[in-house]
């Protein structure tokens with residue numbers, strides 16, 4: 360999704376903005392631009408282009424701009440095609456004010472029509488241009504940059520993070536946000552703003568988070584923040600503990616591969632953090648989810664989007680099976696519009712890597728309005744979901760840069776394991792002995808993941824064999840079916856291959872008609888109690904000419920009779936297999952994407968953090 364970066368200080372702003380934009384590339388975008396105040400010319404220069412930040416860089420090389428204050432943007436098209444004209448920043452007609460914007464201005468047509476009536480001409484198809492023009496309109500009346508911004512805010516509806524510069528105020532950037540993330544970074548003799556931490560991590564780790572309707576005036580030596588009533592307020596500064604190395608590739612060809620290989624550490628960090636040292640349960644710190652609170656709950660509702668939702672489905676399956684509590688689940692975009700049956704006796708668990716996904720955020724707000732308690736499982740510390748939820752479990756995965764989620768999924772699944780164990784213990788559904796048995800198995804997970812990672816060359820070899828596939832089916836039962844859903848999503852996202860996950864038992868009810876000679880079917884068969892059933896479905900597709908790649912648990916050599924190829928995961932407790940069975944799927948999708956020459960870390964049409972509906 361769109362990214363914003365801004366700089367005021369003593370350096371040339373252009374390299375700082377470009378570096379920031381490069382660090383935001385992972386979010387997904389289709390054009391990029393900067394606006395820099397050029398003190399020699401006494402004016403704002405805008406340079407923008409369709410395509411990658413490198414295109415912008417070469418455009419700036421051909422027609423350099425320099426200045427010590429500027430704003431930059433990567434755009435992910437919503438209103439109007441990706442083009443030079445639609446790229447941000449947008450100017451007011453007077454070229455006094457330039458604006459970059461993340462989000463959507465919902466009433467832009469009304470504003471545009473009003474301004475057209477005043478003689479203003481629009482040069483782009485975007486909703487953002489109406490903000491630039493409206494700010495220019497008010498500025499022409501009042502001559503005050505800050506007042507103009509406040510007047511704009513009183514008129515626009517929707518979601519936004521905005522950064523504005525004014526040619527008559529070459530010492531400041533004004534920034535404001537509503538329902539879109541925005542942070543301010545504090546340096547010495549220089550200050551920054553960004554939609555996401557990696558953009559400014561190279562320069563500072565001292566930041567504060569902008570809240571909705573706050574307005575910040577950022578200058579070289581000061582940052583002033585005002586509330587809706589234009590009263591100055593104080594912000595709490597916090598020091599980010601991510602390092603720049605964590606946001607870099609460290610020798611891996613792609614961030615996705617690096618993040619796949621980080622999973623053993625991510626899992627062990629979570630386990631070390633969460634298991635009580637005396638082996639009696641799970642540490643939830645200040646989260647109150649004991650016997651008494653659980654008695655007040657008659658259902659759990661899990662809500663998330665995409666990969667995070669599949670992690671949630673692992674949780675649903677396990678909570679029902681082990682804690683014997685009724686668990687409902689929905690993707691956030693459905694949940695928020697269906698008037699869900701929830702109340703103060705419902706515990707709503709929202710799961711989000713970014714903590715900024717618009718649908719998940721709104722689903723959470725709806726749940727709170729309905730009186731439910733919200734427990735958020737989030738990766739990004741201080742994100743909006745983390746701040747607004749009643750309780751947060753952080754997933755400790757570090758920055759996830761590749762658009763396709765891998766290590767964050769594993770961390771979310773581990774969080775679901777831990778929550779299930781905790782709730783099962785508290786509800787008296789799990790004995791301490793059983794808990795300790797599962798705990799011991801969980802402690803082996805990091806080394807099991809390492810073992811699976813050593814099979815990467817085999818998986819690369821499977822890619823070479825199956826690269827011509829046009830349709831891929833993933834089939835499995837129970838927990839394996841959840842794993843299939845995630846595997847299929849990953850293949851679609853980065854390999855751009857049509858793929859469908861099916862509950863293996865459903866094949867006969869229709870989808871088997873799609874199986875023809877050489878169709879690739881990936882069977883996930885780690886659940887011993889369902890193994891024979893899944894195998895009979897495998898035989899059915901084999902009999903219709905499919906080529907079959909099976910992921911099964913070590914020791915189940917029977918699969919060798921049916922599979923064209925197979926991958927074993929190390930033996931583990933049956934409830935823990937989703938974490939392990941998913942790793943070969945991640946590698947398979949990765950190698951397929953590389954083999955097909957796709958941009959693995961920035962797949963087409965996708966954004967890392969979906970902050971619009």
Ligand code: F6R
Pocket residue numbers: 664665666667668710711712713714715716719762763764765849852967968969
């Ligand atoms: C897939 C992927 C997406 C996200 C989804 C939710 O690889 O990354 O499906 O899982 O957009 O994002 P978060 O977790 O940030 O709420």
